[in-house]
Amino acid sequence: MTATIKMESVSDSVLDVLLAVSRVANQESEWRPALDKIVRHIRSLFIFDNLVIYLPEAESSALEVAYARVIGRGRSSSGDISWGEAVATQVFGLGEKFLQQPPAGASESDRLSQPYLLGLPLKLEKETIGAVVFIRFGGPEYNETNLRLASFFAEVVTHLIVRQRLKGSQEKLEAQQQQVRLQEDFISTISHELLTPLGFIKGYTTTLLRPDTSWDESNRREFLTIIDEETDRLQELIDNLLDSARLQSGSLRIEFQPVRLDAVLKDVVLRARAHHKGLHAVLDLGEVMPIQGDPRRLSQVFENLIGNAVKYAPGSPVIITLSTEEHRVHLTFRDHGPGIPPQYVPHLFERFFRNPEQPPGVRGSGLGLFICRQIIEAHHGEITAESALGEGTTFHIYLPFVQPQAI
Amino acid sequence: MATRILIVDDEPLYIRLLQINLLTEGYEVITATNGEDALEAITTKSPDLVILDVMMPRLDGITTCERIRQFSNLPIIMLTAKGEEQDRVQGLNVGADDYIVKPFSATELLARVRAVLRRAQTTRESAQERYFEHGNLKIDFARAEVWRDGRPVYLSATEYRLLIHFAHHIGQVITAEQLLVAIWGEQYREDKEILWVSIARLRQKLEDNPHQPVHIVTRSGLGYQMPIFEKENA
Numbered sequence: 001m002t003a004t005i006k007m008e009s010v011s012d013s014v015l016d017v018l019l020a021v022s023r024v025a026n027q028e029s030e031w032r033p034a035l036d037k038i039v040r041h042i043r044s045l046f047i048f049d050n051l052v053i054y055l056p057e058a059e060s061s062a063l064e065v066a067y068a069r070v071i072g073r074g075r076s077s078s079g080d081i082s083w084g085e086a087v088a089t090q091v092f093g094l095g096e097k098f099l100q101q102p103p104a105g106a107s108e109s110d111r112l113s114q115p116y117l118l119g120l121p122l123k124l125e126k127e128t129i130g131a132v133v134f135i136r137f138g139g140p141e142y143n144e145t146n147l148r149l150a151s152f153f154a155e156v157v158t159h160l161i162v163r164q165r166l167k168g169s170q171e172k173l174e175a176q177q178q179q180v181r182l183q184e185d186f187i188s189t190i191s192h193e194l195l196t197p198l199g200f201i202k203g204y205t206t207t208l209l210r211p212d213t214s215w216d217e218s219n220r221r222e223f224l225t226i227i228d229e230e231t232d233r234l235q236e237l238i239d240n241l242l243d244s245a246r247l248q249s250g251s252l253r254i255e256f257q258p259v260r261l262d263a264v265l266k267d268v269v270l271r272a273r274a275h276h277k278g279l280h281a282v283l284d285l286g287e288v289m290p291i292q293g294d295p296r297r298l299s300q301v302f303e304n305l306i307g308n309a310v311k312y313a314p315g316s317p318v319i320i321t322l323s324t325e326e327h328r329v330h331l332t333f334r335d336h337g338p339g340i341p342p343q344y345v346p347h348l349f350e351r352f353f354r355n356p357e358q359p360p361g362v363r364g365s366g367l368g369l370f371i372c373r374q375i376i377e378a379h380h381g382e383i384t385a386e387s388a389l390g391e392g393t394t395f396h397i398y399l400p401f402v403q404p405q406a407i
Numbered sequence: 408m409a410t411r412i413l414i415v416d417d418e419p420l421y422i423r424l425l426q427i428n429l430l431t432e433g434y435e436v437i438t439a440t441n442g443e444d445a446l447e448a449i450t451t452k453s454p455d456l457v458i459l460d461v462m463m464p465r466l467d468g469i470t471t472c473e474r475i476r477q478f479s480n481l482p483i484i485m486l487t488a489k490g491e492e493q494d495r496v497q498g499l500n501v502g503a504d505d506y507i508v509k510p511f512s513a514t515e516l517l518a519r520v521r522a523v524l525r526r527a528q529t530t531r532e533s534a535q536e537r538y539f540e541h542g543n544l545k546i547d548f549a550r551a552e553v554w555r556d557g558r559p560v561y562l563s564a565t566e567y568r569l570l571i572h573f574a575h576h577i578g579q580v581i582t583a584e585q586l587l588v589a590i591w592g593e594q595y596r597e598d599k600e601i602l603w604v605s606i607a608r609l610r611q612k613l614e615d616n617p618h619q620p621v622h623i624v625t626r627s628g629l630g631y632q633m634p635i636f637e638k639e640n641a
Contacts, residue, residue, distance in 0.1 A: 191488070192462075192488065195488055195509060195510065196418070198510050199421070199488075199509040199510035199511075200420050200421075200424070200510075201510070202510035202511065202512060203421075203424040203510060203511065203512070203513060204424060206512035206513040206514060206515075207424065207427065207428055207513040209513075210428075210431075210513050210514060212431075213431050219427070226420060
């Protein structure tokens with residue numbers, strides 16, 4: 001046997017099998033179904049009856065059966081035939097191939113009592129990851145060609161198993177990384193949101209304090225107004241962060257009392273007009289009986305929705321309706337702004353979620369709507385959003401008249 | 408003529424803050440709200456100093472700074488947020504002269520501006536050009552674009568870096584090793600084949616006859632060179 005192979009000496013049928021095995025290995029991502037196919041191909045070149053793959057347990061590293069097939073003789077009496085555990089243990093321990101002949105004196109007539117075992121390590125680089133055992137009942141002995149095919153098979157199996165494991169750990173890592181990324185996004189959003197107003201306050205204050213310059217009245221008013229507004233913004237963000245933390249820990253108190261929603265809404269709009277110059281709010285408030293709720297918390301929700309409309313739908317009127325629907329109250333907050341891409345609408349109420357396609361420069365923490373939903377749910381109500389690009393966004397709130405525990 | 412300062416920031420309140428303070432010092436102020444506009448303003452209005460915010464939509468501050476450095480040594484001060492040490496290091500690495508961390512005080516800002524301008528006066532060489540021409544070839548450093556006979560040529564990032572390395576060292580013979588280390592990094596020092604393939608591909612895209620190159624020529628036994636064209640040949 002020389003190193004150079006004469007082309008005519010390689011039979012086409014062998015090449016066909018090798019190619020078929022390689023193709024299965026290439027295309028199947030799960031090693032067990034891949035093996036079912038590969039075993040069929042290999043067996044056309046190399047006869048064996050049983051095939052068993054042993055892999056170590058994660059903790060004890062004791063060998064466990066990971067794959068076993070009875071292909072030939074022995075199908076009928078699979079319970080008490082040889083499965084080659086001892087050979088597998090030896091092969092796995094030494095990392096080397098092992099051949100075992102049938103015990104001497106076994107009955108010549110019973111093939112099942114004359115197993116010929118061939119054990120091979122599943123090796124990747126220097127590491128042994130498991131063992132494969134071929135079992136042939138009643139001979140003949142494994143020849144040199146069988147041994148080489150078995151080695152080829154063992155290497156293919158090793159690659160399939162390792163590839164599937166790597167894929168599993170990659171998916172796990174990606175999921176963890178996603179978690180970390182969310183956390184980092186949050187930290188970077190929050191630090192940006194906190195630092196931006198702080199930067200303006202520091203910048204404009206030190207501008208006013210410059211010893212070498214005296215500012216005229218209009219400049220002074222301009223700077224002080226900016227400082228004032230940025231202080232409010234900081235306050236709002238800190239309130240939101242605290243509320244969000246209280247909601248997370250379940251310590252946000254909701255104090256129920258009879259509430260007239262029309263009065264609360266009018267009050268909120270009045271304050272919002274003072275805060276957002278240019279707010280055009282249209283109120284369509286039906287006759288609605290008082291409900292049980294926390295007026296301070298409900299105001300917070302309404303302020304947030306109006307504030308969002310001003311921020312994300314600038315120039316659009318905000319239409320607020322209040323009506324009775326079956327046994328509950330229905331409120332809507334509608335704007336004619338640019339709308340939200342449909343794929344983001346289901347996530348609007350998630351903590352820290354922000355529409356990633358938002359125009360830059362629009363500030364927000366991803367906390368407002370999360371807090372709204374928590375407050376409405378604490379009232380046993382429901383808040384939903386619908387949006388159409390180019391048409392606008394509507395938030396619906398449904399609240400029961402009576403709180404369940406108060407019935 | 409008054410010293411002209413370009414402010415680049417996407418937050419109008421920061422632009423206003425910088426502007427109002429710089430104006431009292433007698434500087435002339437121009438503004439841009441993103442990196443692309445900033446690059447235009449640099450070539451059309453030739454400011455003496457740029458104050459560049461790192462966090463910006465469309466072309467962030469780091470990339471903008473990198474692009475400016477390919478054709479100009481104009482002083483640049485980066486505006487970075489506290490805690491983003493990475494940005495500061497990156498900014499200095501791509502050629503910023505100094506950085507200011509937000510939040511900052513008005514007096515700190517003015518002191519930094521004065522210091523950077525003072526340093527720039529003593530070290531500043533003649534400004535380079537935004538455009539580089541070599542025969543029928545034209546490079547726009549600000550947009551990172553290459554034109555051949557007035558038509559755009561699409562280069563990979565590596566090909567572009569290779570080309571501008573030649574442009575920045577026009578006339579010099581550069582060894583294969585120098586090119587490999589400069590463009591690919593130290594671990595590629597010996598990897599001559601990757602350079603050969605890249606040079607061949609670059610010639611396919613840039614040369615009228617890739618077998619008789621005029622832009623990037625081989626100096627046998629020495630290396631490669633972008634030759635200086637005599638005026639009459641150009």
